[in-house]
Amino acid sequence: MGAREMVLGAGMFRHHIDFFNAVDSEPIRNAVTNAQCWEWMCENIPWFECPDRDIEQVYYYRWWVLRKHLRRTPSGFVITEFLPDVKHARRHNTIVCAAGLHIEEARWLRDRRYASDYIRSWFSPDGEPRVYSTWLAHALHAYCCATDEWALAETLLGRLVENYRSWEESHQHRSGLFWSCDDRDGGECSISGDGLRPTLNCYMYGDAAAIAALASRVNQHGLAQEFAEKAMRLRQLVQARLWDPASEFFKALPLDSREDPIDSWEFSTVPAERDVRELYGYLPWKFALPEPGYERAWLQLLDEQGFAAPHGPTTAEQRHPRFMKYRIKRCQWDGPSWPFTTSLTIGALARLLREYKQDVIGRQSFLDLLKTYARSQHRLLPYGEEIPWIGENLHPHSGIWLARAIALEGKCRTVQDMNDAVVRGKDYNHSSYCDLVISGLVGLELRDDGGVVIDPLIPKGTWDWFCLDGIRHGNKNLTILYDKTGERYQLGQGLRVLADGVEIGSSRSLSALSGTLQQLVKQDPAADGDIPRL
Numbered sequence: 433m434g435a436r437e438m439v440l441g442a443g444m445f446r447h448h449i450d451f452f453n454a455v456d457s458e459p460i461r462n463a464v465t466n467a468q469c470w471e472w473m474c475e476n477i478p479w480f481e482c483p484d485r486d487i488e489q490v491y492y493y494r495w496w497v498l499r500k501h502l503r504r505t506p507s508g509f510v511i512t513e514f515l516p517d518v519k520h521a522r523r524h525n526t527i528v529c530a531a532g533l534h535i536e537e538a539r540w541l542r543d544r545r546y547a548s549d550y551i552r553s554w555f556s557p558d559g560e561p562r563v564y565s566t567w568l569a570h571a572l573h574a575y576c577c578a579t580d581e582w583a584l585a586e587t588l589l590g591r592l593v594e595n596y597r598s599w600e601e602s603h604q605h606r607s608g609l610f611w612s613c614d615d616r617d618g619g620e621c622s623i624s625g626d627g628l629r630p631t632l633n634c635y636m637y638g639d640a641a642a643i644a645a646l647a648s649r650v651n652q653h654g655l656a657q658e659f660a661e662k663a664m665r666l667r668q669l670v671q672a673r674l675w676d677p678a679s680e681f682f683k684a685l686p687l688d689s690r691e692d693p694i695d696s697w698e699f700s701t702v703p704a705e706r707d708v709r710e711l712y713g714y715l716p717w718k719f720a721l722p723e724p725g726y727e728r729a730w731l732q733l734l735d736e737q738g739f740a741a742p743h744g745p746t747t748a749e750q751r752h753p754r755f756m757k758y759r760i761k762r763c764q765w766d767g768p769s770w771p772f773t774t775s776l777t778i779g780a781l782a783r784l785l786r787e788y789k790q791d792v793i794g795r796q797s798f799l800d801l802l803k804t805y806a807r808s809q810h811r812l813l814p815y816g817e818e819i820p821w822i823g824e825n826l827h828p829h830s831g832i833w834l835a836r837a838i839a840l841e842g843k844c845r846t847v848q849d850m851n852d853a854v855v856r857g858k859d860y861n862h863s864s865y866c867d868l869v870i871s872g873l874v875g876l877e878l879r880d881d882g883g884v885v886i887d888p889l890i891p892k893g894t895w896d897w898f899c900l901d902g903i904r905h906g907n908k909n910l911t912i913l914y915d916k917t918g919e920r921y922q923l924g925q926g927l928r929v930l931a932d933g934v935e936i937g938s939s940r941s942l943s944a945l946s947g948t949l950q951q952l953v954k955q956d957p958a959a960d961g962d963i964p965r966l
């Protein structure tokens with residue numbers, strides 16, 4: 433991207449990377465080392481600035497973390513979850529659980545190889561895409577929308593269909609819903625346990641809708657119709673069977689095995705010790721699954737007996753008797769705050785706010801939640817300095833990184849045990865953040881029909897300026913900025929969008945803009961939220 437097209441200068445942000453490198457021991461090195469990181473960032477990431485120090489700093493920190501997990505293999509790049517090799521990983525130390533988040537994050541990198549190689553790796557002969565539940569087809573569709581490069585999806589369409597049918601063979605319950613083990617959802621030792629859970633069912637809905645859209649693009653209309661019907665059937669089942677009217681929440685229906693019959697569909701018959709609201713209940717909105725009418729579930733996100741906590745949200749509602757009662761092992765989902773589920777929830781809230789008419793929760797709550805998430809990604813050193821940090825899970829009230837603390841609390845018998853405990857969860861890549869800033873906070877949505885929507889979720893009157901610069905889409909480079917007075921960027925007042933340095937849309941306020949990369953116009957507020965999109 434030429435200098436004349438850039439609004440932000442890369443050098444404005446060098447201090448972030450210098451600080452991250454200065455406080456890092458770099459115990460493990462992959463494709464891009466700390467010494468190479470600044471050059472890599474200059475070549476790859478979109479630049480972002482805003483008045484909130486925490487949100488901006490963590491934006492650069494998370495790109496700094498992501499490149500640590502880029503591992504070069506004989507067949508291309510992969511993205512890892514843990515830096516050290518772990519026993520439950522597959523080839524090249526990859527784990528499919530958070531692959532959807534990895535792809536959604538990496539789709540904004542200017543070098544397409546990182547995301548495209550990684551996507552291909554899951555559909556290679558030894559890719560093992562079903563060891564954990566995830567949403568690969570939906571994430572691939574999001575990658576293609578962001579890059580305008582559709583050949584990869586067209587090439588992999590048959591593999592996506594095969595993967596979906598294999599899930600049906602191995603995990604579909606006679607009810608039509610999908611059964612999953614909480615451990616294979618990346619949610620082991622949860623209160624609800626195994627059963628018909630919102631997780632896999634929402635992922636399968638998202639994948640079915642994505643396959644239908646991709647099949648339609650290549651004129652496989654019979655396949656498109658088949659998978660559109662699968663998606664609609666899952667929508668009906670999730671709404672009819674996993675929505676608890678009494679709790680006003682999407683919940684897991686506990687079943688110990690896929691073969692277990694269902695004696696009753698009433699949540700009132702579920703044993704009290706397994707009947708619980710869990711943060712995964714917001715997943716339906718990430719995939720725009722629910723029809724209007726279920727929005728009161730979001731009241732629990734703001735409730736201190738529900739999920740609200742200083743370093744939350746919690747993974748289980750705090751009023752439940754089993755909330756954070758057990759410390760059997762490091763990875764438990766009975767209440768601690770997990771960045772994985774926080775990422776999914778923030779993404780779901782962004783879709784709710786844009787695509788549904790409701791008055792239960794507003795944009796200030798989105799900004800507050802993102803701010804809490806950013807602030808939680810820090811660790812206080814023994815001598816008082818605070819550094820950016822992303823680990824496995826946090827205590828939702830103290831902010832202590834729990835998996836790390838539990839491992840170090842008298843359970844390390846050797847020096848190797850101690851090293852493993854320190855390094856295992858360091859720079860843990862099991863969540864997203866940069867995508868939540870780009871597609872959530874700044875509100876960039878690139879659609880498969882070539883349409884573009886810019887709808888920032890920043891409450892009016894909160895920030896006087898922000899800028900996202902250097903987004904690459906196809907052969908164009910996009911800039912999105914807001915300048916209340918026009919003095920910061922010297923490009924005029926209000927919200928402005930540029931393509932290759934040429935303005936394509938503007939608004940004096942933070943009102944949404946929609947259209948194409950040739951022209952964006954102010955979006956009609958009356959049209960918002962009528963039709964949830966893929």
